[in-house]
Amino acid sequence: MSRDVQTDIANVFSRMELNRRHMVASSLAAAGFALAVQPIGAATVSTDTSGLDAGAVKIPVGDQTIPGYRAMPAKGGPFPVILVVQEIFGVHEHIKDVCRRFAKQGYFAIAPEMYYRQGDVSKLKSIDEIRPIVAKVPDEQVMGDLDAAVEFAQKSGKGDVAKLGITGFCWGGRIVWLYAAHSKQLKAGVAWYGRLVGDPTENQPKHPVNIAADLNTPVLGLYGGKDQGIPLETVEQMRTALKKAKVPSEIVVYPDSPHAFFADYRPSYVEADAKDAWQKALAWFKKNGVA
Structure with a gap:
C-alpha cells in the first residue's frame, strides 16, 4: 500500500x-447540558436510572408551582433528603445527574428551578446573557423555594426531612451557605466553589462571609486553589469568619484545581479532585446525620 x-x-x-x-x-x-458551555467534555459522567424513580416534578410554592427534578430509589423509603442547588446555568443535565448519583446512594435528591420566575436560561448561549437574569433572583425567593422543596419531599411520603442536607455548585454553592443560616431543619451542607464575598445589592443583601456567625448547621466548603473568580484571600476571610460560628464548619482547598472542578462536562473538570471531594461530601453528610 x-x-x-x-x-x-x-x-x-x-x-x-x-x-x-x-x-x-x-x-x-x-440532552440538556448548558448551551453556554460548549463543546461538552469527553469525561462527562452519565448516571442511569436503573433502580431509581427519577424525573421532572412540579413543586408547589404558595398559589403557584415551580419546576424541578427529583431522583430517589424506586423501592423503600422514606429516604434522607438532599437539596441540590444548580450552577448559574440552571437545572441542566449535569445537575440532574448529580441528583441521580445521590439517589444511587439512597437519597431523595431534588433540584428546584431557582430562576423560573425571572427567565429560562437553558436556551441561552452566553454567560453574558445569563448574568442579568440571575441578578434579578432575590435571595429571599430562593430561600422560600428551597423551603417549598423540603415540604414537597415531606408530603410525598418518600422524603425523611429529619435527615436534611443541601449541596450546591458555583451559584448554588453560595446559596448553600445562606440556607445553612436560614433553615432550622437543615443538618448539613456542602458548598462547591460558591462565592463568599461581594458587594450587597437589593436582591443579594448579604454574602456567606456576612452570615458565617449565624450558621445553624455545619457546612463543608470545597474550593479550587486556582479559581480565578474566588481568590484564596476570600477563602481565608471566610475561614476567619467561621471561627465565630456556633457550629463547626470546614473548608477544603484543592491547590491545583480551577473553578468548577467537579463539572465533568466542562474543560475545568479535574477527575482526581472531583472524586476525592465527592467522597468527602458523602462522608460529611453521614457524619452530620444526613444518611
Whole structure:
C-alpha cells in the first residue's frame, strides 16, 4: 500500500472520529447540558436510572408551582433528603445527574428551578446573557423555594426531612451557605466553589462571609486553589469568619484545581479532585446525620 493511500485512509478515519465526537457532543447538548458551555467534555459522567424513580416534578410554592427534578430509589423509603442547588446555568443535565448519583446512594435528591420566575436560561448561549437574569433572583425567593422543596419531599411520603442536607455548585454553592443560616431543619451542607464575598445589592443583601456567625448547621466548603473568580484571600476571610460560628464548619482547598472542578462536562473538570471531594461530601453528610 502506497504512502499516499495510507495517508488518505488516516485522514478518513480522522474525519470519522471528529464527526463521532461532534455527534456525541451534539447529542449530549440536546440532552440538556448548558448551551453556554460548549463543546461538552469527553469525561462527562452519565448516571442511569436503573433502580431509581427519577424525573421532572412540579413543586408547589404558595398559589403557584415551580419546576424541578427529583431522583430517589424506586423501592423503600422514606429516604434522607438532599437539596441540590444548580450552577448559574440552571437545572441542566449535569445537575440532574448529580441528583441521580445521590439517589444511587439512597437519597431523595431534588433540584428546584431557582430562576423560573425571572427567565429560562437553558436556551441561552452566553454567560453574558445569563448574568442579568440571575441578578434579578432575590435571595429571599430562593430561600422560600428551597423551603417549598423540603415540604414537597415531606408530603410525598418518600422524603425523611429529619435527615436534611443541601449541596450546591458555583451559584448554588453560595446559596448553600445562606440556607445553612436560614433553615432550622437543615443538618448539613456542602458548598462547591460558591462565592463568599461581594458587594450587597437589593436582591443579594448579604454574602456567606456576612452570615458565617449565624450558621445553624455545619457546612463543608470545597474550593479550587486556582479559581480565578474566588481568590484564596476570600477563602481565608471566610475561614476567619467561621471561627465565630456556633457550629463547626470546614473548608477544603484543592491547590491545583480551577473553578468548577467537579463539572465533568466542562474543560475545568479535574477527575482526581472531583472524586476525592465527592467522597468527602458523602462522608460529611453521614457524619452530620444526613444518611
